[in-house]
Amino acid sequence: MLQHFDPEKDYGTPAQVSENLVTLEIDGVSVTVPEGTSVLRAASEADINIPKLCASDNLEAFGSCRICAVEIEGRRGTPASCTTPAEAGMKVVTQNKRLGKLRRNIMELYISDHPLDCLTCPANGNCELQDVTGEVGLREVRYGFEGDNHLSAEKDHSNPYFSFDPSKCIVCSRCVRACGEVQGTFALTIDGRGFDSTVSPGQKQPFLDSECVSCGACVQACPTSTLMEKSVIDAGQPEHSVVTTCAYCGVGCQFKAEMKGSEVIRMVPYKDGQANHGHSCVKGRFAFGYATHDDRITKPMIRDSIDQPWQEVSWEEALSFASSKLKGIQEKYGRESIGGITSSRCTNEETYLVQKLIRAAFGNNNTDTCARVCHSPTGYGLKTTLGESAGTQTFDSVMYADAVMVIGANPTDAHPVFGSLLKKRLRQGAKLIVADPRRIDLVKSPHVETNHHLTLRPGSNVAFINAMAHVIITEGLEDTAFIAERCETEAYQAWRSFISEDRHSPENTASVTGIDATELRGAARIYANANNAAIYYGLGVTEHSQGSSMVMGIANLALATGNIGREGVGVNPLRGQNNVQGSCDMGSFPHELPGYQHVADDEVRARFEAVWGVSIDNEPGLRIPNMFDAALDGTYKGMYCQGEDIAQSDPNTNHVQAALRSLECLVVQDIFLNETAKFAHVFLPGASFLEKDGTFTNAERRINRVRKVMPPLAGMQDWEVTQALSNAMGYEMNYSHPSEIMDEIALLTPTFTGVNYDRLEEMGSIQWPCNNEAPDGTPTMHIDSFPIGKGHFAITEYVATEERSTRKYPLLLTTGRILSQYNVGAQTRRTENQAWHDEDVLELHPQDAEDRGLNDGDWVGIASRAGETVMRAKVSDRMQPGVVYTTFHHPGSGANVVTTDNSDWATNCPEYKVTAVQAVKVNEPSQWQQRYHEFNDKQLSFLKEGREKKAKARD
Amino acid sequence: MGNHQLASLIKMANQIAANNTHIGDDVAEAKMVADHLRKFWARSMKAQITEYLESDGSELSPIAKQAIVLL
Numbered sequence A: 001m002l003q004h005f006d007p008e009k010d011y012g013t014p015a016q017v018s019e020n021l022v023t024l025e026i027d028g029v030s031v032t033v034p035e036g037t038s039v040l041r042a043a044s045e046a047d048i049n050i051p052k053l054c055a056s057d058n059l060e061a062f063g064s065c066r067i068c069a070v071e072i073e074g075r076r077g078t079p080a081s082c083t084t085p086a087e088a089g090m091k092v093v094t095q096n097k098r099l100g101k102l103r104r105n106i107m108e109l110y111i112s113d114h115p116l117d118c119l120t121c122p123a124n125g126n127c128e129l130q131d132v133t134g135e136v137g138l139r140e141v142r143y144g145f146e147g148d149n150h151l152s153a154e155k156d157h158s159n160p161y162f163s164f165d166p167s168k169c170i171v172c173s174r175c176v177r178a179c180g181e182v183q184g185t186f187a188l189t190i191d192g193r194g195f196d197s198t199v200s201p202g203q204k205q206p207f208l209d210s211e212c213v214s215c216g217a218c219v220q221a222c223p224t225s226t227l228m229e230k231s232v233i234d235a236g237q238p239e240h241s242v243v244t245t246c247a248y249c250g251v252g253c254q255f256k257a258e259m260k261g262s263e264v265i266r267m268v269p270y271k272d273g274q275a276n277h278g279h280s281c282v283k284g285r286f287a288f289g290y291a292t293h294d295d296r297i298t299k300p301m302i303r304d305s306i307d308q309p310w311q312e313v314s315w316e317e318a319l320s321f322a323s324s325k326l327k328g329i330q331e332k333y334g335r336e337s338i339g340g341i342t343s344s345r346c347t348n349e350e351t352y353l354v355q356k357l358i359r360a361a362f363g364n365n366n367t368d369t370c371a372r373v374c375h376s377p378t379g380y381g382l383k384t385t386l387g388e389s390a391g392t393q394t395f396d397s398v399m400y401a402d403a404v405m406v407i408g409a410n411p412t413d414a415h416p417v418f419g420s421l422l423k424k425r426l427r428q429g430a431k432l433i434v435a436d437p438r439r440i441d442l443v444k445s446p447h448v449e450t451n452h453h454l455t456l457r458p459g460s461n462v463a464f465i466n467a468m469a470h471v472i473i474t475e476g477l478e479d480t481a482f483i484a485e486r487c488e489t490e491a492y493q494a495w496r497s498f499i500s501e502d503r504h505s506p507e508n509t510a511s512v513t514g515i516d517a518t519e520l521r522g523a524a525r526i527y528a529n530a531n532n533a534a535i536y537y538g539l540g541v542t543e544h545s546q547g548s549s550m551v552m553g554i555a556n557l558a559l560a561t562g563n564i565g566r567e568g569v570g571v572n573p574l575r576g577q578n579n580v581q582g583s584c585d586m587g588s589f590p591h592e593l594p595g596y597q598h599v600a601d602d603e604v605r606a607r608f609e610a611v612w613g614v615s616i617d618n619e620p621g622l623r624i625p626n627m628f629d630a631a632l633d634g635t636y637k638g639m640y641c642q643g644e645d646i647a648q649s650d651p652n653t654n655h656v657q658a659a660l661r662s663l664e665c666l667v668v669q670d671i672f673l674n675e676t677a678k679f680a681h682v683f684l685p686g687a688s689f690l691e692k693d694g695t696f697t698n699a700e701r702r703i704n705r706v707r708k709v710m711p712p713l714a715g716m717q718d719w720e721v722t723q724a725l726s727n728a729m730g731y732e733m734n735y736s737h738p739s740e741i742m743d744e745i746a747l748l749t750p751t752f753t754g755v756n757y758d759r760l761e762e763m764g765s766i767q768w769p770c771n772n773e774a775p776d777g778t779p780t781m782h783i784d785s786f787p788i789g790k791g792h793f794a795i796t797e798y799v800a801t802e803e804r805s806t807r808k809y810p811l812l813l814t815t816g817r818i819l820s821q822y823n824v825g826a827q828t829r830r831t832e833n834q835a836w837h838d839e840d841v842l843e844l845h846p847q848d849a850e851d852r853g854l855n856d857g858d859w860v861g862i863a864s865r866a867g868e869t870v871m872r873a874k875v876s877d878r879m880q881p882g883v884v885y886t887t888f889h890h891p892g893s894g895a896n897v898v899t900t901d902n903s904d905w906a907t908n909c910p911e912y913k914v915t916a917v918q919a920v921k922v923n924e925p926s927q928w929q930q931r932y933h934e935f936n937d938k939q940l941s942f943l944k945e946g947r948e949k950k951a952k953a954r955d
Numbered sequence B: 001m002g003n004h005q006l007a008s009l010i011k012m013a014n015q016i017a018a019n020n021t022h023i024g025d026d027v028a029e030a031k032m033v034a035d036h037l038r039k040f041w042a043r044s045m046k047a048q049i050t051e052y053l054e055s056d057g058s059e060l061s062p063i064a065k066q067a068i069v070l071l
C-alpha cells in the first residue's frame, strides 16, 4: 500500500473515515481532515506536534493528562486537543505563554513523584515522559520527594519477557486501554483512586498469574519504563531496525526487528503491517530466542545408518554424499523411488525451489507439503465450489461483518491477532456463532456475547452443515437473486432437492450432531438474515474423514445466502503455519504445479518445461501418507525433507517411524535435530526466518516480505542449500537472490504475474491474484464472477467416520493448539513460552474424570487402536462428556501415537480430530514413551559424539 | 508390491466411492470416482489398484470397482 503518511509517527488519536471533510486553522495553518478527527490529530497531520502523554493513535482518546491542552477561539478555558473534535472554521492555538505554563505545571507534578534516575533508566533515549518534559521546558521541580510518593513500589518480574516497575507509572491508562481495546483481554485495571491509583493485573495478581496473555500491547503502549521488555533492560536500546514478517502463524504479522549489530533486542509489531496494524501475540513479539539457542545445528552432518554417530563434514561433502545416495537409490529402485517434502514454514521461494528440485532434478512428482495434514481439504473444497484454493477476504473485512460463524477454529489461541480484531468487532455488536465440541476462550470472552455455541460431536461436521443449509432452504432464507445470477443452475437445483430432504433437518440429525435443533435453527437464521455474514474455520473442519465435504458444505452455505464477493462476508480458512497458503500456491502438491495448475495439462507443462529445460512427468506423484505406505512396501527409499517434522506432526507415530526407519537415505534440512532428523542420514543445517530473504503468504493471500536481519548461522540460506543440492544432483540452478526466484514464479503462475520485489517494496504487501486484471492485487475475491465462471453447489452427503466410540474405546479424542506453543514446539519449546505450557495434558469432563477416579494432575493412559501414551489429566468443564482433548506440542507426550491413519476421502488429510480412545489412571509412562526416551537419548549421544570428534580433530 | 499400500488403496478407493454415491446413477458416480483417481493418484497407485481388481477385487465396493475399470 502506498504510504500517504509516516507509519511510524504517533498521530495521537485514531484516523477517522468520513466523506465529510472539515477545514480549520491551527497556529495559522489551514488544515483539512475527515469529520470526527481530533484537533490533536489534525495538528499532527500538519506536522504541528502538540505534546501528549495519555493519547496514542491506536487507542481511543482518554483525556486524562491534559498536557495536550490548546486554546480555541471563542471557547473558554484550555480544552484537551485529543478529546476535542476538529470543526469547520475553528481557530486553534497550540503554543503560547499560558499553555506553556500550564504544561510545565502538569509536568512538574508528574516529575515530583517520579524517580530521577533517567541516566540509568532502561527507557533512556526512548521515553515519552522525558521527551515531553523536554518539550515543555521544565527546569525546576518545587516539590521534593519528602511527601508521599511511589518510589519504593515493588517491581513485578513474574512475566518472563517484561517487567513492571510501578514506581515509574504516571497512571496514563494507556496499558489498560491497550489491553482492552487492542488485545481484548481486559487483564488490567486502574486500582484505587487519586494518589493511590495503580495499574493492577487481574485481581492485584502478578502478571504471570493473571489472565494476561503476554501479547505485549501494554508494554508497547507504555510511555515510560514502567512496562519494559527484559531484553531492553539487559541490553539497552536498539540502534537500527529492519521490517520483516513473523514466522509463526498464518496471520502474517509484520514486525520491526530492533537490533544491536546482528542481535535482535526486541520485536515491535509494525504499525504499517497490513495484517496486524501494529499488534502481535506472545509468539511473534517475544518468542524469538530459539533462533540463537544452543541447540541450533550449524554444521552439515552425515552417517551411513541411523545406528551410527553423526559425523560433521563440509557442505561439499554433505551435498555430494546426499546426491550420490539419492542417485544410487534411483538407479537401483527406479526414478519414482525418491521424493521430498516442502515446508509451510519456509519462504515461497524456498518452497518453489524444493518442488522444482523434485520435478526437475529427481524427475518425478513425489512432492508434498505439511499442508497435506492441515488444509489440503480447503484447497480441494474451495477450488471445487468457488474456483480458487484460497480464502476470500482480508482480515480487516471482519470489521464489516454483522454475524460471524467460527467453526472448528480457536482464533484467540491459534491466530491471536485476528482473534483480537474479531473480538473488537464482536464488542461492537456483531453476532457470534461458535461450532466447536469444546468451549474455546472466544465463547466466554469479556464484553462478548456468544449467541449460539453449538457443541457438536466430533465427526459430525457434515451432518451439522447440511442441517444449517436445510433450515436456510426450507425456511426460504436463501438469496435467490445471488443464486440466479452467480451460481450454476443445474447444480443448484440438484443440491436444493438433496438438501431439502427431511433427513437433513436439525431434528433428524440431532442424534448424530448432538446439537439441540432449536439452537441450530436459531444459528441458521442469524447467519442467513445478517446483512453481512462471514465464516471463519480452522482445522476442526479440515482434519476429518470428510474434511473436503465440510469445506464444500461451508461454501454451499455462503453461496446460498449470497455471502461472497464483498467486505464483511466470505469463507475464511484460518491457516495454521505462517506459509501454509504459500506452500500450497507454490506447487508443493504432487498433482499441481505452482498456481494450482494440474500436471496432466499439456499446455501448462509445456510452459514450465520451456523455462526449466527438462520434461515433467504428466502423472501425479505420491502424497505424504502414500510415501509412508510405499516406504513400508520397499518401493520408496529416499527423501529430502525441508523444515518439517513429520515424525512428530503426522498421525500414527508408530507407522510413521517404521516408514522412516525403512528409508535408505533421509536428508533433513532444519535448524534443530528434530524428531524426523533422528531418523536421517544427512543433516543440512537450515536458517531461521531472521537469517533469510524471501516472502511468506498469509491466510488472506497476502505476500509479505521476510528480510534478513542477521547472517545465517550455518553460512547458507535454505534456498541456497536446495540450489546446491540440485547442482550436486546434476540439475543446474544459479539464482543469486530470492527476488530472481520470485521473478520465475511470476513468469509461470498466472495469479502472480504482477508480483516482484520492487512492487512489494513499494506496496508493503500484495494479495494475489496480482496480474494484468488486478495490478494492485485482490483484497476481496469473487466480486463479479468466480474463476470457474459460476459458483458450484456440491452435494455433500454425510458419511460417518469409521472411527466411532465403542465399548473398548468409549471416548472421542480431539487435538488442538494452545496460544503459547506453536505446532511441534521445536521453536517455542526453546523459549520462555514454556512458562505457560511445559507439557501436553489431557483435558476431560468432570463426569468422565470421576467415572475413572481421575483428579487434576493424575497420570492418565490414553489408548486407541493405533497406540498408547500417558499424560497428565486436566479436569475441565470446557469439555462435553465423552470428548477428551489434547495438544501435540511436546514430542515425549506422544499425542500422535494415539491418532490413527484415517484420513479425508479426497485429500488424505489425516483425521486428527476424531480418535476413539479409552482413558485410565496409570502410574508410569507408556511403553512407547519408554522406547522414545531410549531412542532419543541414543540419538542425542550420536550428535554429541560427532561434535566432540570434530572438535578433537580441530585441536 | 506389499500389503501396506494395497490395504490403504482399497480403503481410500472405497471411501472416495462412498462420498460420491449420492447421484443415484451409478455410471455417473463411477465416472466421478474415476476422474478423482485419475487426477489425484500416482501412477503406481493406479497400477496397483487395477492389478488388484484384476486379480481379486473382493474388498472393493461396487462403485469403486466400476470406477477402476474406467482407468
Ligand code: SF4
Pocket (backbone or CB within 6 Å): A175, A178, A179, A180, A183, A185, A186, A187, A188, A201, A211, A212, A213, A214, A215, A216, A217, A218, A219
Ligand atoms: S501483555 Fe497483553 S494481555 Fe497482558 S496485560 Fe499487557 S496488553 Fe494485556
Ligand code: SF4
Pocket (backbone or CB within 6 Å): A168, A169, A170, A171, A172, A173, A174, A175, A176, A199, A221, A222, A223, A224, A226, A227
Ligand atoms: S504502566 Fe505505563 S501505560 Fe500503564 S498507566 Fe503506568 S505509565 Fe501509563
Ligand code: SF4
Pocket (backbone or CB within 6 Å): A246, A247, A248, A249, A250, A251, A252, A253, A276, A280, A281, A282, A283, A284, A285, A415, A416, A417, A418
Ligand atoms: S504468531 Fe501469528 S498472531 Fe502471533 S505475532 Fe506471529 S503472525 Fe502474528
Ligand code: FES
Pocket (backbone or CB within 6 Å): A051, A052, A053, A054, A055, A062, A063, A064, A065, A066, A067, A068, A069, A080, A081, A082, A083
Ligand atoms: S494527551 Fe490529551 S489529555 Fe492526555
